[in-house]
Amino acid sequence: MSVWVILGPGEMPPASGGLALLAEARRLTEPAGEVTVVLAGTAVPVEASAAHGAARILVLDAADGWAGPIVAVEALTDRLRQECPEACLLSASRWGSEVAGRLAARLGAALLPGCVGLTRDGAGRLEGTRPVYGSRLVARVAATGESLQIVTLRPGSESSSPGTGHGPATAERIPCTGRPDWIRDLGEEQVPPEALDLGEADVVVAGGLGVGSRQGFALVEELAGLLGGAMGATRMAVDAGWAPFARQIGLTGRIISPRVYVACGISGSPHHMDGVRQAQLVVAINTDRHAPIFTYADVGIQGDVREVLPALIAALRRLRPEARDAAALLGGAAGMPRPLDARR
Ligand SMILES: Cc1cc2nc3c(=O)[nH]c(=O)nc-3n(C[C@H](O)[C@H](O)[C@H](O)COP(=O)(O)OP(=O)(O)OC[C@H]3O[C@@H](n4cnc5c(N)ncnc54)[C@H](O)[C@@H]3O)c2cc1C
Incomplete structure (x- = not known):
């Protein structure tokens, strides 16, 4: 062949x-x-x-x-x-x-x-x-x-x-000759260094409606930065204006395949999880112990993101940058499972 x-x-x-x-x-x-x-x-x-x-x-x-x-x-x-x-x-x-x-x-x-x-x-x-x-x-x-x-x-x-x-x-x-003249370059935009590509990111920290506000999203972004990862969002969070559409993950957003995915205040709807199927380790933070996201999660934290995120950030800040390995810190005993897709 x-x-x-x-x-x-x-x-x-x-x-x-x-x-x-x-x-x-x-x-x-x-x-x-x-x-x-x-x-x-x-x-x-x-x-x-x-x-x-x-x-x-x-x-x-x-x-x-x-x-x-x-x-x-x-x-x-x-x-x-x-x-x-x-x-x-x-x-x-x-x-x-x-x-x-x-x-x-x-x-x-x-x-x-x-x-x-x-x-x-x-x-x-x-x-x-x-x-x-x-x-x-x-x-x-x-x-x-x-x-x-x-x-x-x-x-x-x-x-x-x-x-x-x-x-x-x-x-x-x-x-490559004869470039078709019906295509016109409109210029290029510089991507800010912190805007890591979601598709290539090793670690993605995403926020949903449970994050509560644009200020809450600053915590999501800060955690992503400390873990050397990219920030993502659900469609509800994008619709609320807390994150740009380019950060949306799911059926109508980006498909991601990180080693570690941290879902903050996200319910775990099929439309969102469709973009997360290839994540290897899923960590979920949610107040509702019955939230569907916990059925996907390897590590579940039942709690308020407004308390859990500052605590995680403070703990990470105390570590040297090279010691901030998301899989080791958040995965713990869960180790590195297979992608969600392969677990169904
Ligand atoms: C055709 C179609 C395409 C779609 N495409 C996409 C897509 O690509 N991506 C996508 O994401 N969605 C998509 N959606 C929307 C999707 O169906 C869900 O509505 C959306 O994913 C839910 O977003 P959410 O989890 O942020 O909000 P919610 O479902 O409202 O969940 C919020 C969660 O936060 C928790 N919470 C509340 N307060 C706190 C707190 N203080 N601390 C911790 N947890 C808290 C709640 O318990 C809840 O579980 C699509 C829908 C349709 C119809």
């Missing part, structure tokens, strides 16, 4: 998302298949991709240094038509989802979007699983026919075992 892994900005090795997709491709192509990796930019660590199982590397030589979705699709369409791999894997990131959708439309390919698991049959046809109806059900989807299969995988759902080497990799540059 021949599989292409198409990696966008921020997903290229050594970023964990890119390495995990490469590992997944290696798993699918074993024992005799081949993985081709496409890197959507010129400043790329070719060696890192080779060491993780890419037999061949294609680099999109875009004028701007990295290829936006439309530029990437323009550059790859003919190449995919000529080479006819059986499958392409992309991250279900904004970049990956847009490229996957456009390529599928161009090539008449079967698109399996937002999968959390992937298997293949003996004929090389893929079957994906993905949560539906607010994660109440898991749907199984399969590509029919002989067409190219394009799959986007939610971050954190790929095989965690690292890929192994597969012979020397060669890097070939694909020129």
Whole structure:
């Protein structure tokens, strides 16, 4: 089986998302298949991709240094038509989802979007699983026919075992010419250093309606900062104006896969938990002992966030920064469980 892994900005090795997709491709192509990796930019660590199982590397030589979705699709369409791999894997990131959708439309390919698991049959046809109806059900989807299969995988759902080497990799540059003039750059905005990307964060501390106010959210943000993590929010907290939409986690927000997720004043609705399925250790703080969040939690603290958060913050401040390991401090006897998804 021949599989292409198409990696966008921020997903290229050594970023964990890119390495995990490469590992997944290696798993699918074993024992005799081949993985081709496409890197959507010129400043790329070719060696890192080779060491993780890419037999061949294609680099999109875009004028701007990295290829936006439309530029990437323009550059790859003919190449995919000529080479006819059986499958392409992309991250279900904004970049990956847009490229996957456009390529599928161009090539008449079967698109399996937002999968959390992937298997293949003996004929090389893929079957994906993905949560539906607010994660109440898991749907199984399969590509029919002989067409190219394009799959986007939610971050954190790929095989965690690292890929192994597969012979020397060669890097070939694909020129990106003829940028479509119907796309216009409107400029770039600097992301503040404290606005850690939710999708990549190792630790996420999120607040819900139970946090009570914008001032209460400052405590959520402070705890996240002390643990070296990112701040997140429920839709109710975003609707209340306590956090920006970019921080929303869940069905209509971001999908996260942190090592540690701390839920402060969050009830644990399926719409919210849909974005947290890949968290490994869940810590919940809630006044209501019957709150659904406690059914997901590895560590539950029944208490008022207005008391618990200041106490946690004060305790962390007393520790040296290098001693503030969220999993060790908050996980305690719970250790490091598997992702929520795998525990159902
Ligand atoms: C189509 C659709 C899509 C949606 N998408 C999303 C989404 O992407 N993300 C999302 O989050 N939601 C989403 N929602 C909304 C979702 O259904 C829930 O309404 C929302 O997640 C609840 O947010 P919450 O937990 O902050 O609030 P609540 O459900 O009101 O829970 C607040 C919790 O705080 C606790 N609490 C109260 N005071 C304190 C205190 N002082 N200390 C500690 N605990 C306290 C309460 O016991 C309660 O459990 C969506 C809804 C729909 C219909």
